[in-house]
Amino acid sequence: MSTEAPAPPDGFLVRLRSGVGGRGAVSTAAEPVSPAAISAWCAVMSETGLRHVERADGEDPLAPMAMLDVWTMVGFDAVRLPERDAGEPQQVVYQMLDDAGFGGVVATNSNQAYVRTLRPGDIVSQQTALVDVSSEKQTALGVGHFVTTQVDFTDADGVVVGTRTFTVFRFRPGTGRSANADPRRARLVEAGLDPDDFLDPPQRPERPRPRWNQDQAWHWEGLRERELRIQRFTDDGRLVHPPATANPVTHAMDWDWIVASGRGVLHSWTVVRHRPLPVFDRPPVAALVELEEGVRLVSNVVGVDVEDLEVGMPLEVCWLDSHEDVTLHQFRAPRAPRRTGALDPGSLDVGDRLPGEVVEITVDLVVEGARATRDPQDVHHDRVAARAKGVRDIFMNIMTTNGLVSRWIGDWAGDQMELRSLEVGLGVPLHPGDLLALSGSVEAVGDDTVTVVFAGHAPVGTHVTGRAVLGVAGRGGGTGA
Amino acid sequence: MAHARRTAIVGIGATEFSKDSGRTPMQLATEACLAACADAGIDPSQVDGMSLFSMERNVEIEVARNLGIPELRFFSMVNHGGGGGCATVGMGAMAVHVGAADYVLAYRAFNERSWHRFGSGVQGHHQSPEANDVSFSWTSPFGLVTPAQWAAIFATRYMHDYGATSEDFGRIAVADRRHAAVNPAAFFHGRPITLEEHQESRMISDPLRLLDCCQESDGGQALLITTMDRAVGLRNRPAVIAASAQGVAEDQWMMRSYYRDDITGLPEMGVVARQLWASSGLGPADVQTAVLYDHFTPLVLPQFEEFGFCGRGEAKDFIADGNIEMGGGLPINTNGGQLGEAYLHGMNGIAEAVRQVRGSSVNQVDDVRNVLVSSGSGVPTSGLILSTES
Numbered sequence: 001m002s003t004e005a006p007a008p009p010d011g012f013l014v015r016l017r018s019g020v021g022g023r024g025a026v027s028t029a030a031e032p033v034s035p036a037a038i039s040a041w042c043a044v045m046s047e048t049g050l051r052h053v054e055r056a057d058g059e060d061p062l063a064p065m066a067m068l069d070v071w072t073m074v075g076f077d078a079v080r081l082p083e084r085d086a087g088e089p090q091q092v093v094y095q096m097l098d099d100a101g102f103g104g105v106v107a108t109n110s111n112q113a114y115v116r117t118l119r120p121g122d123i124v125s126q127q128t129a130l131v132d133v134s135s136e137k138q139t140a141l142g143v144g145h146f147v148t149t150q151v152d153f154t155d156a157d158g159v160v161v162g163t164r165t166f167t168v169f170r171f172r173p174g175t176g177r178s179a180n181a182d183p184r185r186a187r188l189v190e191a192g193l194d195p196d197d198f199l200d201p202p203q204r205p206e207r208p209r210p211r212w213n214q215d216q217a218w219h220w221e222g223l224r225e226r227e228l229r230i231q232r233f234t235d236d237g238r239l240v241h242p243p244a245t246a247n248p249v250t251h252a253m254d255w256d257w258i259v260a261s262g263r264g265v266l267h268s269w270t271v272v273r274h275r276p277l278p279v280f281d282r283p284p285v286a287a288l289v290e291l292e293e294g295v296r297l298v299s300n301v302v303g304v305d306v307e308d309l310e311v312g313m314p315l316e317v318c319w320l321d322s323h324e325d326v327t328l329h330q331f332r333a334p335r336a337p338r339r340t341g342a343l344d345p346g347s348l349d350v351g352d353r354l355p356g357e358v359v360e361i362t363v364d365l366v367v368e369g370a371r372a373t374r375d376p377q378d379v380h381h382d383r384v385a386a387r388a389k390g391v392r393d394i395f396m397n398i399m400t401t402n403g404l405v406s407r408w409i410g411d412w413a414g415d416q417m418e419l420r421s422l423e424v425g426l427g428v429p430l431h432p433g434d435l436l437a438l439s440g441s442v443e444a445v446g447d448d449t450v451t452v453v454f455a456g457h458a459p460v461g462t463h464v465t466g467r468a469v470l471g472v473a474g475r476g477g478g479t480g481a
Numbered sequence: 482m483a484h485a486r487r488t489a490i491v492g493i494g495a496t497e498f499s500k501d502s503g504r505t506p507m508q509l510a511t512e513a514c515l516a517a518c519a520d521a522g523i524d525p526s527q528v529d530g531m532s533l534f535s536m537e538r539n540v541e542i543e544v545a546r547n548l549g550i551p552e553l554r555f556f557s558m559v560n561h562g563g564g565g566g567c568a569t570v571g572m573g574a575m576a577v578h579v580g581a582a583d584y585v586l587a588y589r590a591f592n593e594r595s596w597h598r599f600g601s602g603v604q605g606h607h608q609s610p611e612a613n614d615v616s617f618s619w620t621s622p623f624g625l626v627t628p629a630q631w632a633a634i635f636a637t638r639y640m641h642d643y644g645a646t647s648e649d650f651g652r653i654a655v656a657d658r659r660h661a662a663v664n665p666a667a668f669f670h671g672r673p674i675t676l677e678e679h680q681e682s683r684m685i686s687d688p689l690r691l692l693d694c695c696q697e698s699d700g701g702q703a704l705l706i707t708t709m710d711r712a713v714g715l716r717n718r719p720a721v722i723a724a725s726a727q728g729v730a731e732d733q734w735m736m737r738s739y740y741r742d743d744i745t746g747l748p749e750m751g752v753v754a755r756q757l758w759a760s761s762g763l764g765p766a767d768v769q770t771a772v773l774y775d776h777f778t779p780l781v782l783p784q785f786e787e788f789g790f791c792g793r794g795e796a797k798d799f800i801a802d803g804n805i806e807m808g809g810g811l812p813i814n815t816n817g818g819q820l821g822e823a824y825l826h827g828m829n830g831i832a833e834a835v836r837q838v839r840g841s842s843v844n845q846v847d848d849v850r851n852v853l854v855s856s857g858s859g860v861p862t863s864g865l866i867l868s869t870e871s
């Protein structure tokens with residue numbers, strides 16, 4: 001398979017790059033930084049940092065650093081979007097790419113650097129510069145160009161409070177490497193046609209599909225409802241799992257079910273390392289879980305490093321929509337409590353691991369995440385619009401990913417540390433019903449800074465990888481309390 | 482049992498064991514059956530019974546056709562694959578004892594490596610909502626789809642409860658491969674392994690390493706069973722069937738009996754063990770060598786415990802210091818087992834027990850009087866005691 005794409009018109013790249021270095025207009029947020037917006041954002045991200053919630057000293061809450069790019073977003077009032085963006089140097093490039101067939105778009109990187117903490121009353125402005133347009137690249141997604149912009153965020157005095165560098169990949173749909181391994185697709189691409197117009201899309205690998213009959217349907221229906229239903233024989237209250245047709249002791253056939261608490265312990269486990277099914281991006285942990293009600297079931301443990309798996313460890317249920325119409329129970333370690341004391345960078349070693357966390361991606365999280373980050377894109381809140389754009393469902397926006405990561409790292413670092421920068425590379429999207437397993441470790445330790453590298457894995461691939469630098473709150477660049 | 486010591490295995494026949502036989506399973510079955518008849522010194526037309534166990538794809542009527550058998554009076558199929566190996570001999574013994582047949586052939590023949598690999602498990606199954614398909618729904622959606630993965634769940638808990646280690650599992654593999662190394666019929670002839678090599682082998686499904694898992698093989702093995710009355714006139718010394726038994730225990734699943742109070746034992750093997758000792762009048766001290774089913778090494782350890790060679794959780798001590806190797810207290814799998822000789826769902830192990838009784842094994846144990854054989858562990862299973870004396 002050649003990685004050479006059809007040759008673009010002469011001078012195309014030169015024209016694409018003609019606007020590099022150009023800056024767009026300064027755009028000012030419609031509203032100042034407000035406690036209400038901070039509060040709404042914190043609620044969605046489960047942020048409980050003392051500086052960001054109601055403060056004992058009566059001071060206004062401070063905006064979490066990861067909210068840097070929220071203030072100049074236009075909210076769900078999407079009508080204003082094209083008006084404001086027209087003439088921006090990156091929009092000129094996007095239009096040229098659209099016209100040349102590079103209609104596919106995916107964000108690949110977001111790097112934020114924070115200069116100071118924003119507080120209620122701050123009025124944020126932004127100005128975008130076109131930093132780079134790459135030459136034509138073949139990626140797994142397709143043939144296209146990476147476009148990088150940098151946004152400077154300033155306060156009312158025009159002083160920079162933070163910057164964001166952002167890279168998107170604009171590509172020709174249907175020209176992806178994996179897609180074109182199919183010779184039928186390759187021939188269509190060679191003919192200058194979009195294979196998706198002619199062929200069924202490549203099938204997504206799926207987990208083995210459970211089968212059931214009327215003896216167990218109620219159990220699987222329960223999982224759809226996020227209920228862990230366990231069979232109970234009504235004569236003696238005996239719990240049986242997997243379900244049976246008769247009480248093995250009394251032979252009674254009258255039963256109902258209880259809804260288990262979802263708490264249990266790890267009874268045994270294995271990591272499937274040799275040829276896990278294609279649906280698994282990484283070797284899955286298959287586990288035998290003993291529920292506190294006394295029955296066992298086979299499930300997966302998610303978000304726990306293999307070295308930390310231990311027979312007897314406590315677990316709690318979480319949910320994964322594995323198929324269009326199937327939900328599976330999964331188990332995770334209970335969420336680690338937020339650090340209450342001060343993190344002492346001197347006590348850390350490179351390689352120290354952060355407590356893993358598994359976030360359930362719900363419709364609420366995706367939609368409320370978009371709302372709290374004032375993101376107007378319909379693919380984050382409108383299922384019909386998302387499907388019309390060829391996505392199987394709404395998906396979580398990057399700013400919510402940033403928010404969840406910053407909150408999770410903040411829970412580990414505690415209130416005495418704050419983010420200096422947050423760099424993320426983006427992978428597979430997260431849809432409602434997915435799970436995001438966050439894991440990370442200390443990469444470097446300075447006198448009063450800590451660098452953390454992290455990854456967020458979805459069941460079918462890596463959603464995010466990145467690096468965060470933390471500093472002691474109030475020192476360094478930050479001026480926050 | 483009424484047929485105890487009244488029947489015998491009188492013929493064994495096998496093809497070569499390989500990774501690619503280059504011929505059909507039906508031809509392998511035919512060759513193995515002909516070899517077993519020749520070994521006994523009977524004409525194939527005298528065979529009037531066929532005893533099979535499931536996953537056998539060479540249907541008995543076609544094998545009978547190939548052998549020119551004029552009449553089959555007895556034919557049966559025991560369920561549950563590798564757990565049924567010894568049961569085919571038990572079924573044959575019962576059949577000839579009651580006169581349902583005179584000579585019964587039991588066999589396994591497949592291209593398990595070059596054609597259909599059992600190690601790939603149940604991927605792509607689940608076609609119907611009937612009970613057997615539904616039973617996999619409790620495990621397969623979680624990525625637990627192969628025998629190695631199913632076995633690994635037991636192994637992790639066994640290690641936790643009894644302090645056994647990967648090295649303890651490795652000692653089984655080392656013993657098997659040492660025995661295979663001197664067996665010209667073994668696939669791993671001339672290729673012993675060390676415990677270090679075991680420890681360095683890659684992880685398949687924690688805690689199972691590559692060298693904890695038996696190989697996949699092409700080949701065929703047949704056994705011929707008849708009454709002691711007929712056996713005495715045949716070519717070889719009869720391997721007397723002192724006892725045969727099958728076993729299923731409470732809350733039994735196919736390699737996934739995860740819901741019992743204790744998952745570190747093999748209670749179905751206990752059912753087999755109690756019957757074998759009771760009906761033969763023998764005990765662990767009366768056995769000079771054993772062929773213990775070894776698809777995965779961790780499931781060999783609890784077999785010593787179920788058969789009473791040692792107490793619960795003590796197998797790691799029992800197998801230490803070469804006790805299961807030649808010259809030890811209980812040499813096991815002297816053909817190399819399924820890890821070393823071939824994976825024929827245990828049928829080649831029964832043939833090895835016959836050779837030990839005859840005194841013709843390449844790793845002949847001294848003064849053999851009784852040999853214990855077990856079938857698949859973690860599944861509905863079976864066992865045999867073969868003896869020199871009727």
